[in-house]
Structure formats: structure tokens, C-alpha cells
Amino acid sequence: MSGRVGSITTDIIADGLVFNMDPANRASTIPSTSTTICKDTINTSRTGNFESGTSFNPNYNGVYSFDGTDDYINITTLSDLPVGASTRTMGVWFRCTNTDNSERSMISYGTSSTGRIYTIYLTNTTYGTNGQLRFGGWSTDITFDTANLKDSNWHYAVIAYNGTGLLVWLDGEVVTNGTWSAGGAGGADTTPFDCSLNTAAGGTPSYFWIGRRWGRFSGDIGNSHLYNRVLSTNEVLHNYNALKGRFGL
Numbered sequence: 001m002s003g004r005v006g007s008i009t010t011d012i013i014a015d016g017l018v019f020n021m022d023p024a025n026r027a028s029t030i031p032s033t034s035t036t037i038c039k040d041t042i043n044t045s046r047t048g049n050f051e052s053g054t055s056f057n058p059n060y061n062g063v064y065s066f067d068g069t070d071d072y073i074n075i076t077t078l079s080d081l082p083v084g085a086s087t088r089t090m091g092v093w094f095r096c097t098n099t100d101n102s103e104r105s106m107i108s109y110g111t112s113s114t115g116r117i118y119t120i121y122l123t124n125t126t127y128g129t130n131g132q133l134r135f136g137g138w139s140t141d142i143t144f145d146t147a148n149l150k151d152s153n154w155h156y157a158v159i160a161y162n163g164t165g166l167l168v169w170l171d172g173e174v175v176t177n178g179t180w181s182a183g184g185a186g187g188a189d190t191t192p193f194d195c196s197l198n199t200a201a202g203g204t205p206s207y208f209w210i211g212r213r214w215g216r217f218s219g220d221i222g223n224s225h226l227y228n229r230v231l232s233t234n235e236v237l238h239n240y241n242a243l244k245g246r247f248g249l
Contacts, residue, residue, distance in 0.1 A: 106213050
């Protein structure tokens with residue numbers, strides 16, 4: 001049976017997968033409330049350190065739990081991740097349990113300068129409706145037209161960069177196909193949206209965090225992953241269907 005606590009299987013698409021952190025996978029996380037680290041199943045030298053009280057929670061076959069104040073997972077060994085103009089797809093399962101008007105970041109990596117980070121988070125009312133899905137690229141951020149996702153329900157957010165724009169899915173369904181311009185749905189920018197990743201310098205990122213960037217995450221995070229290519233809609237839907245049963249969907 002896949003997906004159970006202590007499983008060593010990974011049911012998501014494997015082609016191009018360069019990072020996979022999964023609290024329900026024994027290769028990633030030893031299922032114990034005393035656990036303080038997790039590992040990338042693709043590169044086991046890449047370790048995630050539990051900071052400031054982050055914990056493993058056996059609910060939902062295993063999740064990482066965050067208090068929304070100072071918890072996060074700090075990931076070491078940052079080489080071999082897509083940078084600069086490289087294509088990529090990042091996905092994360094999350095359940096946000098705090099409804100306040102604060103930004104809540106699920107996953108982020110990069111370097112803190114214009115166009116050099118890649119973040120999936122939930123916005124506040126400064127840049128859209130509270131709880132909408134937002135991409136952060138440092139001065140190239142944009143909010144997507146979703147419902148308030150601070151609803152204590154499980155969601156699967158996926159954002160891909162195809163070299164010129166973003167492709168976005170939520171719970172296996174397309175949100176945008178990469179043809180948007182910034183400022184279109186609560187985004188702060190007014191120039192054509194391309195993340196600035198096509199002109200950003202490459203090089204090794206300076207950080208990779210789960211549960212931190214703009215606002216610490218409050219709630220639970222399940223599987224998170226990164227590909228060095230753009231997934232198709234059918235592949236995103238496959239990943240959603242492969243794991244949704246763990247989260248009661």
C-alpha cells in the first residue's frame with residue numbers, strides 16, 4: 001500500500017524530478033514525533049532541518065506541522081536545482097489553518113534579489129483577496145484568481161516556469177496557462193509577466209525553505225517537489241490523483 005506512514009514509494013511522476021520531500025515516505029522522514037530532520041528522496045545528501053519547533057505529525061499518513069510564528073524547514077545542499085532561465089515545476093500539498101490577514105509561504109528557494117527567488121504562498125489583502133494563491137519572484141510577484149485557500153482544507157498548488165511565463169494549477173485544474181501579464185489579478189507589477197527569471201543570474205541558490213519566505217506557514221504541509229522541466233496538465237492531474245487519498249480528497 002503506497003502513501004502510508006513509513007512507505008518507501010513515491011507515486012508521483014518521476015521524469016525530471018530533482019527534489020521530493022515527503023513526510024509519509026520513510027526515505028524522506030522517519031515517522032516519529034521526535035523527528036528533527038527530513039531528507040530529499042532524490043538527493044539524500046539534501047537535508048531539511050526542523051527549525052523553531054517544526055514537527056512531524058502522524059495525521060494524514062504523515063505531515064510537517066508549522067505554528068505560523070517561527071517554524072520552518074531549512075534545506076541544506078542547494079546545488080543541482082533549476083536556476084536562471086531554466087524551466088521548472090514546483091508543487092506543494094498544504095492545509096492552512098490560520099485565517100488571519102497575513103502572508104503564508106509554503107515553499108521558496110533562491111537568492112534575495114530581483115527575479116531570483118521562486119516562491120508559492122498565500123497572500124493578504126495588500127495584493128488581492130486574503131488567502132489567494134500567489135507567486136513570489138522578488139519584484140515580479142503576482143496573485144492568481146483563486147478562492148481563499150486559508151480554509152483548513154487540503155490543496156495542491158503547482159507553478160511552472162516555461163521560459164517566458166507561468167503555468168499554474170490548483171487541485172489538478174488549470175488556473176492560468178502562461179499568457180498572463182502582471183497586474184492582472186491583484187499583482188503589483190505592470191510590465192509583461194515573465195518572472196525575470198529569463199534574465200536573472202544563475203548560480204547556486206542561497207536558501208531553500210519549506211514554510212518560510214513572506215510570512216511563516218500556519219498548518220500542515222505534505223509532499224513538496226520540484227522538477228527541472230514543465231509538467232503537462234495530465235501529469236499534474238496524475239500527481240494530484242496519486243496523493244489526494246492521503247488527504248481525504
